[in-house]
Amino acid sequence: MSDEQIVKKFMYVNRKSPYGTIYALESLEVVLISAAFDQDVSLTFTDDGVYQLMKNQQTDGIGMKNFSSTYSALGDYEIKKIFIDKESLDERGLSLSDLQELVWEDEDEDYAEKSSINLVSRAELSEIMNQQDVVLSF
Amino acid sequence: MKLGILINEGPYQHQASDTALQYVKAALKKGHEIYRVFFYNDGVNNATRLATPPQDDRNITKEWSSLAKDHGIDLVVCVAAAQRxxxxxxxxxxxxGKDSDNIExxxxxxxxxxxxxxxIQADRLITFGD
Amino acid sequence: MNMLHTINKSPFENSTASSCLKLCTKDSSILFIEDGVISVMKSTKFSETIENALKEFKMYVLKPDLEARGLPLNNVIEGVEIVGYEEFVDLTTEHKTVQSWL
Incomplete structure (x- = not known):
């Protein structure tokens, strides 16, 4: 781990649906590791990446491990900036209610659960992306 | 500048590793420092010394290996992705409990x-993938 | 300088280039590499999209990838700058962040 107090803005951009390729799973693995480095971490779900957060994923039939519950642990790792591209949802006939809820517990408010999800327009998302120091797209 | 490189695809199947090699050679020529090359996803397959491409083709693994030797570049393969x-x-x-290793x-x-x-440490992180 | 975006997919194969164009902020730059170089050819179904985007973004295309594919340099849409690997390196260091659209 770094001794220096460098805090950079890291954004992980997820653009692919889960299971068809390994990118969603291995992206999530990087995100979880990055939590240990005390950086300013955010996740973006855009394009087919929004399918990563679908509720009711059942993978028994394809013989693969269902990793969708791992997303709900992000809050425990202090990763609480999740950006979802509204237009990508719209294009796919989806809304936030199709996706799992992601929350974090605010220690300062008696561990009140707060939503980590920010539904953003493309214009907002591009501004947020523009502020990043490191962008990792999977 | 200090440059970090991430390679997410294996050799030959995709151009990613070739492009990264050309990029790194150009960066070294321009006097930049390669802080690290990290191999992730199928990119870990760039590290096997058991690959035997045809004689008249490039050997990407050997190219990385000799470039690293000549310029002291840190080539790191992700353990979790590599085990898979x-x-x-x-x-x-x-x-x-495996009967052999295969890393170059x-x-x-x-x-x-x-x-x-x-x-965190590099001034820029550049990803090459599919 | 803002972000450098790299695109390595043909616009006929998938929508990466379109997604990138929608999420780029003004004064970002876009570099087309690998199969992405197909995006900046004249007289294709996609040319107009690039020509319009050139009003907002700087665009570059990697010469060795054009040459490898037999794509004539004079068929690159005007305004798109043709660069080599060394200029690719310069572009990454001149911009604050690099996003590879994979």
Missing amino acids: RGILDKGEAERN DGFRISGLGQLVEAG
């Missing part, structure tokens, strides 16, 4: 933290 895909150094082979000289196996660290 059967890329092993001696220690990993022993730990996992100049590559080392380590954790994903090395990627995050490259993101």
Whole structure:
């Protein structure tokens, strides 16, 4: 781990649906590791990446491990900036209610659960992306 | 500048590793420092010394290895991704009860933290993938 | 300088280039590499998209990838700058962040 107090803005951009390729799973693995480095971490779900957060994923039939519950642990790792591209949802006939809820517990408010999800327009998302120091797209 | 490189695809199937090689050579020529090259996803397959491409084709693994040797570049293969895909150094082979290792000289196996660290320490992190 | 975006997919194969164009902020730059170089050819179904985007973004295309594919340099849409690997390196260091659209 770094001794220096460098805090950079890291954004992980997820653009692919889960299971068809390994990118969603291995992206999530990087995100979880990055939590240990005390950086300013955010996740973006855009394009087919929004399918990563679908509720009711059942993978028994394809013989693969269902990793969708791992997303709900992000809050425990202090990763609480999740950006979802509204237009990508719209294009796919989806809304936030199709996706799992992601929350974090605010220690300062008696561990009140707060939503980590920010539904953003493309214009907002591009501004947020523009502020990043490191962008990792999977 | 200090540059970090991330390679997410294996050799030959995709141009990613070739483009990264050309990029790194150009960066070195221009006097930049390569802080680390990190191999992730199928990119870990760049590290196997058992690949035997046809004689008249490039050997991407050897190219990385000799570039690393000549310029002291840190080539790091993600341990979790490598285990999934059967890329092993001696220690990993022993730990996992495998009968051999297959990692090329100049590559080392380590954790994903090395990627995050490259993101923190390098001035730029450039990804090559599919 | 803002972000450098790299695109390595043909616009006929998938929508990466379109997604990138929608999420780029003004004064970002876009570099087309690998199969992405197909995006900046004249007289294709996609040319107009690039020509319009050139009003907002700087665009570059990697010469060795054009040459490898037999794509004539004079068929690159005007305004798109043709660069080599060394200029690719310069572009990554001149911009604050690099996003590879994979």
